[in-house]
Amino acid sequence: MTQLLAARRGEITPAMRRVAEKEKVSPEFVREGVAAGTIVIPANINHKSLDPIGFGKGLSTKVNANIGTSTSFPDIERELDKLQVVLEAGAHAVMDLSTGGEIDKGRKRIIEESTIAVGTVPIYQAFLENREKRGSMISMSGEDLFEVVERHCADGVDFITVHCGVTLEVLGRLKQQTRITDIVSRGGSFLTGWMLHHGLENPLYEQYDRLLDICLKYDVTLSLGDGLRPGCLADATDRSQIQELIVLGELVDRARAKGVQAMVEGPGHVPLDQIAANIQIQKTLCKGAPFYVLGPLVTDVAPGYDHITAAIGGTVAAAAGADFLCYVTPAEHLGLPNMDDVREGIMASRLAAHAADLVKGIPGAMEWDNEMARARKNLDWEKQIELALDPKKAARIRKERNPENHEACSMCGDFCAMKVVAEYLGKETESC
Template sequence: MATQLELARQGKITEAMEIVAKQEKMDVNLIRERVAEGTITICANVNHTSLIPRGVGKGLSTKVNANIGTSSAYPDIEPELIKLQAAIDAGADAVMDLSTGDNIDMSRRAIIEKSTVMVGTVPIYQATVDAIKKHGAVVDMTADDLLHAIAVQAKDGADFMTIHCGVTREVIQRMRKQGRIADVVSRGGSFITGWMLHNQKENPLYERYDDILDICRQYDVTISLGDGLRPGCLADATDRAQIQELIILGELVDRAWAKGVQVLVEGPGHVPFDQIAANMKLQKQLCKGAPFYVLGPLVTDVAPGYDHITSAIGGTLAAANGADFLCYVTPAEHLALPTIEDVHEGVIASRIAAHAADIVKGIPGAKDWDLKMAKARKALDWQEQLKLAIDPKKAERYRNARNTPNTEACSMCGDYCAMKIVGEYLNKPMDLCD
């Protein structure tokens, strides 16, 4: 079976391309051309039957991902399925199942079955949990264990998979030489780094990359090249290890495209505001325009409880400078497993960042949305304002809680509403002789 990338190269327009073109208000032939060149990815596993395809990449609206999944402390899948629906209802374009608790297979399959949006996974999580059960320790995990987890998740319908192929011995050595404050904060990156240091061997995900691509091609899984050494604090941003890994990821992009496999490239992380634009442009250059998927970036380390805000600040600048896909950060980041409300708040914050960037990027329809809201505010049309709000239910709660029924203005200004006062006078004819 041919992948979206291979079909696009053959000049064929698929149903998924037509759906994406309609969503984005773009010519389907342009979608096909960019899929063919790799600058647009349509993450759509052939076995994910409930999926409504979406595109990620050049010229498309900035997409938002929400992370969900069980943990060893909270192994129950039911709350995660509620979070899945909460993320979709809030407007997420994708979810990632990061389950590490018991019954990982059951959790993933339930999420994929019920999800109408793209589902991503991180196979090394399952491989490490299984390795502990099978061998007694993560460091005893084998290359075959890793490939088995990738194959199972691909067959189950994962649309994209984060795989940490760029963490090589050379990259780790650069990190050790330069030194870091937070070392490795990627969970998958830490697993593979620990394995390599213990066994004194090269990363099996790097050595077996061609085998991984064969699995991905079979199900049209998009490989999301994970940044295992992404900076976990501002002090570690844009260091030699991060950039060396990115160089390797650029080479792996070429190899994936050569095999007909679609690619995303993952990026930082914690990055000072003034370094974000350079990071985005460097990735696009080294990875030949492959879609870029970033976590945040978070622009400060000191806001636990508000990291959805620090993430949105960085996400806006990142997307305006070329990032295509934002992974949300919730208020619970660095503190705890997110609640359903945290998931909602994280998605909305990232969607605000994405939309602000889409206005800058000239995405079709982005400015129109704001113009409609401006006109509704001028007309004091509250129903239209609530309808247009990015989070209508929250906006309605505030409106109803602090205003009397049928009030024309809002309780902030009351009788002194600027738009109402000026509107009354502007609508009167002027006496030009006065």
């Protein structure tokens, strides 16, 4: 029994009740959203440490963080340290994108230690295992791919990114399309190489019902990946991207009919004035399925600051209806992120998510800002730090840059506007 099938039967599951409690909405609101497919609750039956979180319409905007080994940095202990940063920094999901070291062992440990939803991209491991066993990634078969998919799901992964929309028809359109960066999705590029080499259809598309059966067995949420997402502004919203999205919309329908939860992934690099249109197109073609976007990044020229370019785009996307933001770190386009990069990326995306939630009217969003405003008026530094998006950073800056027990801050010193106005108006500060 998946969350979706239970919701359609009128059943409010413990996971739905927990999501409702966190979101300050009624359990029935969550159940209706899950039944309609506009809310998903990634909750694999084998992920025992999970504290369920909902993603979708009417809920607060969520943030994902990526971790995982590479061939250059295969140490899983390093990634488990990053997981603790992810949890402490307040991300709502984590994806293990490992491509090096003991991938199975690392994934199991991440699932054991994570209280938030865990996602993976099984095709990475399927191709890498074939390279190790047979000397070529192209040697992978459909059976190899589905064996890895089931392995991930059986281990307790809550959602899987699968590039089902990269079809021979879509690739034919890509060949006719002039793109600067072609394909920047790693999974999309692996599949494209395999399909063009063998002249065969994408197994994830051709055997989609088999994929649905696996997800149904473990209640795994499909995250339908955008293998043709734009890798630069010039490639945004082109025919190849939209053709793939049309296919994904059809696959959302098939997943829902089967009782499998599904969300859809989106771009990528998108000019600021095209972001809202991208969200509207997705929501229309995919019938309101939760939308999971990478950024989007609004310029291509900011290596080292791409967490900021993504936060700008993420705010616009979420305000327009995107439900789930994949973080981007300062190391994007440059190298594997370290723990500081992970934290900065999460905070930038959480900031974008909250700014959008204020526009969406999400319960509790404006109340948080109002509490902070009152604390500032009262020069209540303890409360301000407690309410801060990143209390650790706020406390550190406050301590480092102000004299001990100084009521105002060193920016204004004796000329604190809050203090001066209160004195001249004869007002006493009030408690929150």
